[in-house]
Amino acid sequence: MPSLPDAEMPDALALAERAAAEQVHDPHVADVDLKPAFFDWLCRIGDNALILGHRVSEWCGHAPVLEEDIALANVALDLIGQTQMWLSLAAEVEDKGRTADDLAYLRDAMKFRNIKLVELPNGDMGVTVMRQFLFDAYHFELLTALARSESPRVAEIAAKALKEVAYHLERSSDLVIRLGDGTAESHARMQAALDALWPYAGEVFVADAVDEAVARAGIAPALPDLLPKWERTVAEVLDEATLTRPDRRFDVHVGGKQGRHTEHLGYILAEMQFLQRAYPGAEW
């Protein structure tokens, strides 16, 4: 097992005191000039978790072995729980009376801000595992940085989510290695999955005006700063998995963060949003 990144957890008590003191008055939440970018950026983080969580949940009851079925459902559950926290904060920042549920169930595809990687179909287990690993390696670095955000509201959500994502990364790294360095069949499938997903993997590191605005405000890290850490984790795991990093650009399929999606997202939303669209306001 390669040395996966080790999170240096921030001082939890100091974080708590800060959050308690600033909970009501996180200056970023009420910053009118920052609002459009902050809201958009929170939707990106929340939508990545929501759409990947939904995709992964599609395996429930269908995975090849029981333990993987349970693990996939657990990961999906964590991601959807994190979505609740991110989209709740997004709704609060937007301040138009919407809730996390409104954002999840009543936005159309063009309003979703997730990267294209997470909306791709599950494919075989090779694709599912590789997609999870490429995302987890990024997610872990992002949350590690966000746990030190100057926005205490962002920092506390990130610190919570980081504990869960550390387990996700541990599992997906382990599986990439076991399947990559496994049988000829599993190796071929993992390499094929890597080759197919690689052009989608880099979207998350392509910064635009929204990313730059939240970085300037001290809310989020500059995306280029996360890249070397992601590359190191990916290189170590692929090496141990005897897989070959594709010799091509990894930022070919972009635009999801700006609301330009693949056809696949619409099908996810059709299923995920059906109930609230057909029976508005339904509760149980």
Added chain:
Amino acid sequence: MTVTLPSTGQVWDWLSEVPDPEIPVVSVTDLGIVRDVRWDGDTLAVAVTPTYSGCPATAVIDLAIETHLRAKGVEKVRLERRLSPPWTTDWVTAEAREKLKSYGIAPPIDGTAPDGRGGLAARLSGRANLVIECPRCGSGNTAKVSQFGSTPCKASYQCRDCLEPFDYFKCH
């Protein structure tokens, strides 16, 4: 009419009677998820922290706490969600660890979460030093079946001696 509000110490005692819905052998205070109890005027504010972000038991726990406190005569209860500091298994009390064990769940081994230094050490050493004892026969000859078990907070293990599968309350 003067109403005497129960002391927060009394409220903590009542809360120690509220079982966790997933693992009823331990209470919500045993798990360390009740973070604060205070009176805000005549309203009792109880701050609860979620174990995992997506833990489906969170809503049930809130409801159980509210129901129990109302049964004790507290009229106005407000449940608050507190995210930081994030819940850790370090807060599971020593007494609760014994209860978990006798219930068949191996208690968490502190400092072995993958996001901490102990986790790094465990990885570098190939995890060989992390011995999870079988809660049934006490053997250390056990194997991890899956890091993700029947609930978000548990991993699946199996004892190689008595062959029983069991849950390990994983460090978080």
